Amino acid sequence: MTDDEIAASLLSQVTAIAGQITGRMQEGLERLDLTGPTANLLWVLDPEGEPQSLRKLATLLHCDPSNITQLSAQLEERGLAERRPHPRDGRVRTLVLTAEGRQIRQRLLVTVARRSPFADHSDNERRLLQTLLAKALEGP
Template sequence: MPDSPVPLDRQLWDLVYAHDAAWDRAARTAGLSAAQACLLDALTDGGRSMGELAELLLCDASNVTQLVARLEAGGLVARRADADDRRVKRVTITPAGRRVRRAVRRAFDFADERLGRLTEAERLRLSGLLGKLLAPPS
């Protein structure tokens, strides 16, 4: 009896899970948790407020506070009062944090490895389909 095809929603979940597991492995190569690596990856040159990070990372502000405290203790980020509103704390990445972020990105080969399995035509088709799935509902 032939195997029944895996439902599409299950394939999507498997892809997301494989992506997350690969990110976790890449983060661990730099001595970080996946959440810490996500926070470093979310920092821009000008930094971000704690609230912006919570929104971007889809987590509670108290989680961001804990993540920032750990990264700050490791010298990877700095926390400062915002120049315009001293009540707001801005998080900036340090030179050491940039080096660690680059190391995580180098170790995260999921997209290159998986997309490398596809032909150029398949990648273009997949890109179009993903664009359609990710577009806001009309």
Template sequence: MTIPESQAVAERELCGLVNGLAKQIEDHVRQRAATLGLTAPQATALREMTGPMAMRELAIRLGCEPSNATFIVDKLEQGGLIERRPHPTDRRTKQLFLTPAGEELRARLIDLLIERSPLGGLTTEEQRTLHELLNRAVAGPAE
């Protein structure tokens, strides 16, 4: 089966837009993180810390290997922003918690990330629609 040229062009253009948006978001996070003395990975980890979580969960959210997440968390822990505590039901796992300073910095970071965000030109409804469409694309074609 041969894909029509128009479909191939549309997919190429869409991939270019998604890559361009990802680059804009990456640059935005890096710039905002720097104003707080953080690296982009540290800022992303703080953004993803929506509550206590295991290192493995944070690594999944960061899209990296647990060893890379460990390096990021080590730096945040050294800065007094995150602490490791024993998991209540799994002795092999440590849970990550934001410290009060980490919670405060995370709130400031979220405010900065929202300010002039690459997605800020979209309405809430448009963002919801984009979220749904990207989720479907990431899930892949139905079999």
């Protein structure tokens, strides 16, 4: 196989895995009463990390800030998150998980781990894949 064929095969495999993840997650998301986009937003809201601005969240999720505004409103309506001023810059709005939001996020993480295409792989295999994917995401 040439380098170009290997690269094309890798991209095909990653795309197929992304599709599998979406399919496997659907039932679990429905049980948590989440849509894919709201689950993605919950996913990136690290309860231990620094509060992220709505603009930064849009960047992380590769979407328009108006989408984050809409998703934030949905999470707020459910009592899972609150929009608050940034602790160091009150002009910036952040999204912070509530106690219930932290619980739902934890259940989401468990659901994802159990339904992952990598769930049956060994710890060493998952660590190796994690390292390789992190390197790929860093870019050249």
